[in-house]
Amino acid sequence: MSEFSIFLSVQVSVDEYRQLFRPSLVASYTYLNQEVTESNGDDLGKRPTGTPENMANLWTNYQFENGMLSGLGLGAGVRYIGSSYYDSANENSLPSTTLFDASLSYDFSKVDASFDGWHAQVNANNVTDKEYVSDCGYFGDSCKYGVGRNVIGTISYAW
Numbered sequence: 094m095s096e097f098s099i100f101l102s103v104q105v106s107v108d109e110y111r112q113l114f115r116p117s118l119v120a121s122y123t124y125l126n127q128e129v130t131e132s133n134g135d136d137l138g139k140r141p142t143g144t145p146e147n148m149a150n151l152w153t154n155y156q157f158e159n160g161m162l163s164g165l166g167l168g169a170g171v172r173y174i175g176s177s178y179y180d181s182a183n184e185n186s187l188p189s190t191t192l193f194d195a196s197l198s199y200d201f202s203k204v205d206a207s208f209d210g211w212h213a214q215v216n217a218n219n220v221t222d223k224e225y226v227s228d229c230g231y232f233g234d235s236c237k238y239g240v241g242r243n244v245i246g247t248i249s250y251a252w
Contacts, residue, residue, distance in 0.1 A: 096214055097139075105169050111152060114223070114229075114237070115155070115156045115158055116153065116154070116155050116156075117153065117154045117155075117159075118151070118152070118153050118193060119150075119151070119152045119153075120149075120150070120152075120208045121149065121150050122148070122149045122150070123147070123148045124146065124147055124231060125144060125145070125148075126144055126146065127140055127141055127144055128140060128236065129141060129142075129181075134181060135181055135182045136181035136183075139178070140177075140183055141182040142178055142179055142180065142181060143177050143178075143179065144177055144178075144179075145174055145175035145176060145177045145189070146175050146176075147160075147173070147175035147189075148172075148173065148174055148175060149172075149173040149236050150170060150171065150172045150173065151170060151171050152168065152169070152170035152194075153165060153168065153169055153170070154167070154168040154196070155167045155168070162218075163203045164200040164201065164202070164203025164204065165197075165198070165199055166196070166197070166198035166200070166214075167195075167196070167197060167198075168194075168195060168196035168197075168198070169190070169193070169194070169195050169196075170193070170194040170195070171191060171193050171194075172191065172192045172193075172194065173189065173190075173191050174189060174190050174191075174192070175189045176188055176189045177229070177238075179180050179229035179230070182197065185229075187227070187228075188225075188226075190223065190225040190238075190239070191223075192218070192219045192221075192223060192225075193219070193221055194216070194217060194218045194219070194220060195216075195220050196214060196215065196216045196217070196218045197214070197215045197216040198212065198213065198215075199212070199213045199214075199215070200212055204232060210250050210251045210252055211248070211250050212248070212249050212250075212251070213246070213247070213248045213249075214246070214247050214249075215244065215245070215246045215247075216244070216245050216246075216247075217242065217243070217244045218240065218242070218243045218244075219239070219240060219241060219242050219243060220242060221242075222241050222242040223239075223241075224239075224241070225239045226237065226238060226239070227239035227240075
């Protein structure tokens with residue numbers, strides 16, 4: 094079994110007077126080369142079920158630092174989940190899928206210093222509400238759909 098993961102994070106910062114927002118970028122890639130090495134069944138030498146060989150994601154976030162939008166954050170991301178087998182003989186597989194996510198946040202300390210520590214955020218996963226199969230039983234007769242569009246809002250205070 095071999096495993097290979099890459100994680101990259103880049104944050105760009107320039108002179109505060111020339112900058113309206115602070116962008117950041119996070120990217121990751123995972124390669125899983127897994128194989129069943131001990132078994133009495135038909136899965137010997139095969140990939141374990143439900144384990145994609147390739148997975149990747151890319152996320153960018155823009156945090157506005159100055160001007161009318163100061164305190165506002167906008168984010169967008171994409172997730173790739175590679176195909177995976179749902180039977181131990183590796184004869185039947187689920188297709189790969191790509192999902193898109195987004196976020197909107199606000200730092201209330203930008204309104205007034207008395208709100209320092211207050212933060213609001215809304216995250217939306219699978220914003221296109223893509224219908225995809227995330228898992229199947231051994232015989233493919235009990236498949237489950239992946240999570241559809243999901244929106245979560247939070248208000249937090251950090252001290």
